Amino acid sequence: xxxxxLSPEQQLSEQRYALSERQSKHLAEVLKKSQGDSxxxxxxxxxxxxxxxxxxxxxxxxxxxxxAPPEALPIELVLALPxxxxxxxxxxxxxxxxVKRIHLLNSAKVEKxxxxxxxxxxxxxxxxxxxxxxQARDTVLPTITFHKRFRPFVEDVLPELLKTQRGLLAHPxxxxxxxxxxxxxxxxxxxxxxxxxxxEVEKWLEAGMExxxxxxxxxxxxxxxxxxxxxxxxxx
Amino acid sequence: xxxxxLSPEQQLSEQRYALSERQSKHLAEVLKKSQGDSxxxxxxxxxxxxxxxxxxxxxxxxxxxxxAPPEALPIELVLALPxxxxxxxxxxxxxxxxVKRIHLLNSAKVEKxxxxxxxxxxxxxxxxxxxxxxQARDTVLPTITFHKRFRPFVEDVLPELLKTQRGLLAHPxxxxxxxxxxxxxxxxxxxxxxxxxxxEVEKWLEAGMExxxxxxxxxxxxxxxxxxxxxxxxxx
Numbered sequence: 001x002x003x004x005x006l007s008p009e010q011q012l013s014e015q016r017y018a019l020s021e022r023q024s025k026h027l028a029e030v031l032k033k034s035q036g037d038s039x040x041x042x043x044x045x046x047x048x049x050x051x052x053x054x055x056x057x058x059x060x061x062x063x064x065x066x067x068a069p070p071e072a073l074p075i076e077l078v079l080a081l082p083x084x085x086x087x088x089x090x091x092x093x094x095x096x097x098x099v100k101r102i103h104l105l106n107s108a109k110v111e112k113x114x115x116x117x118x119x120x121x122x123x124x125x126x127x128x129x130x131x132x133x134x135q136a137r138d139t140v141l142p143t144i145t146f147h148k149r150f151r152p153f154v155e156d157v158l159p160e161l162l163k164t165q166r167g168l169l170a171h172p173x174x175x176x177x178x179x180x181x182x183x184x185x186x187x188x189x190x191x192x193x194x195x196x197x198x199x200e201v202e203k204w205l206e207a208g209m210e211x212x213x214x215x216x217x218x219x220x221x222x223x224x225x226x227x228x229x230x231x232x233x234x235x236x
Numbered sequence: 237x238x239x240x241x242l243s244p245e246q247q248l249s250e251q252r253y254a255l256s257e258r259q260s261k262h263l264a265e266v267l268k269k270s271q272g273d274s275x276x277x278x279x280x281x282x283x284x285x286x287x288x289x290x291x292x293x294x295x296x297x298x299x300x301x302x303x304a305p306p307e308a309l310p311i312e313l314v315l316a317l318p319x320x321x322x323x324x325x326x327x328x329x330x331x332x333x334x335v336k337r338i339h340l341l342n343s344a345k346v347e348k349x350x351x352x353x354x355x356x357x358x359x360x361x362x363x364x365x366x367x368x369x370x371q372a373r374d375t376v377l378p379t380i381t382f383h384k385r386f387r388p389f390v391e392d393v394l395p396e397l398l399k400t401q402r403g404l405l406a407h408p409x410x411x412x413x414x415x416x417x418x419x420x421x422x423x424x425x426x427x428x429x430x431x432x433x434x435x436e437v438e439k440w441l442e443a444g445m446e447x448x449x450x451x452x453x454x455x456x457x458x459x460x461x462x463x464x465x466x467x468x469x470x471x472x
């Protein structure tokens with residue numbers, strides 16, 4: 001937790017915010033902060049700055065807010081729904097890397113049970129996004145959109161997205177090397193374990209996606225995603 | 237498991253290898269392979285090719301071996317020992333990405349208990365490396381070297397490594413942007429959660445390491461490592 005992120009529901013008065021149990025505990029036990037210490041805070045979807053810690057009341061008092069959150073990546077990330085554990089880590093990681101629009105999509109090789117996982121409860125998803133923001137000192141909450149049916153997504157939603165964005169589909173076969181340092185926004189599609197099936201690849205191509213690969217090593221989704229994101233939009 | 241990796245101790249005759257329980261199970265249940273099917277195999281530290289599956293005996297018979305394993309990354313990766321769960325994922329990921337020389341190093345912010353974790357047993361480490369190779373269809377086993385004391389490593393071991401390799405230390409402060417597409421081998425140092433302390437940074441610099449960063453977002457080790465590796469040696 002490299003930032004104490006404050007939500008509107010934590011606000012007590014103009015400058016005062018209540019800390020959550022988790023935040024109080026982290027400040028005391030990991031960061032070893034005590035009464036009156038200065039801590040780095042950010043307002044949800046807002047600026048970053050300093051606040052004074054009031055351990056007795058488990059509150060902070062804002063002192064200054066002046067820093068904008070780090071730049072977002074101009075990307076729509078479309079993920080075939082990964083298994084619950086991998087989803088959790090992937091959401092945290094892509095949020096930390098600056099992705100703001102996440103689509104979770106069905107695919108033939110997505111196990112049906114994944115859609116029933118408690119990990120997909122709004123409260124649970126919110127928690128992973130929060131942890132990703134806290135990790136990267138960001139304040140801007142990503143949105144997650146569910147597409148439980150593949151076909152309506154690629155036929156109706158995707159063409160709209162591709163009107164203003166370049167479409168890239170990570171796929172190890174019949175693909176070109178993934179471009180480096182894009183200067184335009186993109187839609188990036190990433191498949192399930194075992195990959196997209198032929199019908200799905202066909203539909204992606206029909207919609208106008210280009211197939212790209214990142215070499216002859218097959219990587220897990222959680223490894224491939226940071227590699228792809230940092231290759232498309234290298235941090236500097 | 238994108239490759240059935242065969243170790244010398246599995247060899248029964250010139251062309252026959254016994255499958256492990258894990259391999260048999262994966263072939264049957266995940267890849268749905270049956271008697272007589274062709275499966276992709278690799279010999280440990282050797283070539284990749286095809287074998288015929290004998291489900292009755294839980295064996296394979298080699299048919300052809302012709303493909304070299306994918307290229308390795310010319311890097312010595314020096315990791316401050318991560319917490320056991322993160323170590324496991326990181327070893328798997330860096331092995332899948334082609335790292336062959338891994339050093340696990342102590343640092344002031346590495347919890348002492350991490351060195352006692354059963355994850356560090358040779359059998360357990362071997363398993364993570366194996367999974368990384370199977371993931372990326374590689375056959376060349378990485379080596380892991382332990383350095384339980386920071387100072388002897390940076391004072392005695394590191395200078396030798398730096399005689400023939402460029403040294404880069406991932407560090408978010410007083411650093412330059414990490415170079416892109418190196419054309420030389422390197423030593424890459426990656427810190428613990430919470431970072432290196434001042435003394436440690438001083439020692440790294442004395443030994444001749446350059447400090448590099450990957451932007452203003454602070455990433456977890458498991459995310460930062462794929463970003464750094466693919467930035468230094470972009471797969472194509």
